[in-house]
Amino acid sequence: MSKADKVIQLYNKYVMNTYKRAPLCPEKARGAKIWDINGRSYLDFFPGWAVSGIGHCHPLVANAVAKQANKLMHVSNNYYSQLQARLAKKIVEESFPGKIFFANSGAEANEAAVKLARKYGHDKGKYEIITMTKSFHGRTLGMISATGQDKVKKGFEPLVEGFTHIPFNDIEALKEAVNEKTVAIMFEPIQCEGGINIATKEYMRETRKLCAELDIIMILDEVQTGMGRTGKMFCYQLYGITPDVMTLAKSLGGGVPIGACVAREKFQDVLAPGTHASTFGGSPLVCAAALAVFEAIKKEKLLQNTKRMGVYLTKKLEGLKKKYHFIKEVRSVGLVIGMEVGIRGEDIYKKCLDEGLLINCAQDTILRIMPPMTVTKTDIDKAVSILDGVLSKV
Ligand SMILES: *Cc1c(COP(=O)(O)O)cnc(C)c1O
Numbered sequence: 001m002s003k004a005d006k007v008i009q010l011y012n013k014y015v016m017n018t019y020k021r022a023p024l025c026p027e028k029a030r031g032a033k034i035w036d037i038n039g040r041s042y043l044d045f046f047p048g049w050a051v052s053g054i055g056h057c058h059p060l061v062a063n064a065v066a067k068q069a070n071k072l073m074h075v076s077n078n079y080y081s082q083l084q085a086r087l088a089k090k091i092v093e094e095s096f097p098g099k100i101f102f103a104n105s106g107a108e109a110n111e112a113a114v115k116l117a118r119k120y121g122h123d124k125g126k127y128e129i130i131t132m133t134k135s136f137h138g139r140t141l142g143m144i145s146a147t148g149q150d151k152v153k154k155g156f157e158p159l160v161e162g163f164t165h166i167p168f169n170d171i172e173a174l175k176e177a178v179n180e181k182t183v184a185i186m187f188e189p190i191q192c193e194g195g196i197n198i199a200t201k202e203y204m205r206e207t208r209k210l211c212a213e214l215d216i217i218m219i220l221d222e223v224q225t226g227m228g229r230t231g232k233m234f235c236y237q238l239y240g241i242t243p244d245v246m247t248l249a250k251s252l253g254g255g256v257p258i259g260a261c262v263a264r265e266k267f268q269d270v271l272a273p274g275t276h277a278s279t280f281g282g283s284p285l286v287c288a289a290a291l292a293v294f295e296a297i298k299k300e301k302l303l304q305n306t307k308r309m310g311v312y313l314t315k316k317l318e319g320l321k322k323k324y325h326f327i328k329e330v331r332s333v334g335l336v337i338g339m340e341v342g343i344r345g346e347d348i349y350k351k352c353l354d355e356g357l358l359i360n361c362a363q364d365t366i367l368r369i370m371p372p373m374t375v376t377k378t379d380i381d382k383a384v385s386i387l388d389g390v391l392s393k394v
Helices: 003-014 059-069 082-094 106-122 141-146 171-177 201-214 284-299 302-323 345-354 377-391
Strands: 026-030 033-036 041-044 098-103 128-132 163-166 182-187 217-221 245-248 259-264 329-333 336-340 360-362 366-369
Touching (some): 041 377, 082 098, 082 259, 106 182, 106 217, 106 245, 163 171, 171 201, 182 201, 284 302, 302 329, 302 377, 345 360
Parallel strands (some): 128 163, 128 182, 182 217, 217 245
Antiparallel strands (some): 026 033, 098 259, 336 366
């Protein structure tokens, strides 16, 4: 029995079976490379499910965490933490004037955004929040209610009231859905779990206009698209608009659990003392990590690399599309890339794993390829050649 098999045996006995797991047991990693417990190495083109956006164990992040762990890991939120203050300032400087609430995950960041919206609308009798079909906002009871996919809701009814789902990129559907009870609209600028569906410029601008006119809070869930992966620090910056509220998590901490809800000035004081809290939220340990992520992006010019490598990888995938008739479309923004293969993606993803390449599959037929922002041409050439080999055999 291999070392990995022994771990899998323990999982089968002691860990709740809530995930479909691939038979891989990583032990260490760096950048786009990951080694399993049996000693085999893999090229990771979906590091940490978009958490390790600047690559696994980035040295700046690893050192910041190690240093902070020996100094002060946690401060309760009834005191002040210098690192939380500095991180809040940094996020505001990179986005828009406002204030931050710190949480520990994407779902929690979205919960904060939704509670902010509910509180804002409460005295006017407004509480409805419009979200999109094929969206994904997390797995708390509130966020499965917000998410526009039946598969996450099934079996957990009754759900939280007040969410309406409409088709994405359909401004008429939005206009129709808005009513006197609507307080907010929440969506991802790119639906990643939904299969890499990209908001159009028109949709974003029209939505922004409508929200301003009707005093509706525009919430963008940038949990997966934030922190540089699109070539801009935040995806909304590609559209020339500013949301009212933005949520972040995944790669914000470079590997440690952190979430953030960013509210612009008009909404920054809606949540007052006693209305919302998180015990772990914004601890010195995770804030030190997130500050190091911002530092790494700047120091190593990772936004530029993301843009360049995004174009390079997309071109290569377009090449595969020409070669294999079954591939329907390649959709990409920076290093957020989806390849609609038109056949079962799970088989392809599993064969890539066998060949030493980690990717992901969303919505059954869409390969999700999101290498770290530090990725090189050499990595890309290797990954595409593995994928090419796998595709040639289907
Ligand atoms: C992953 C994700 C979430 C949920 O984040 P968790 O940290 O798993 O709670 C929410 N929204 C989007 C867009 C995501 O990609």
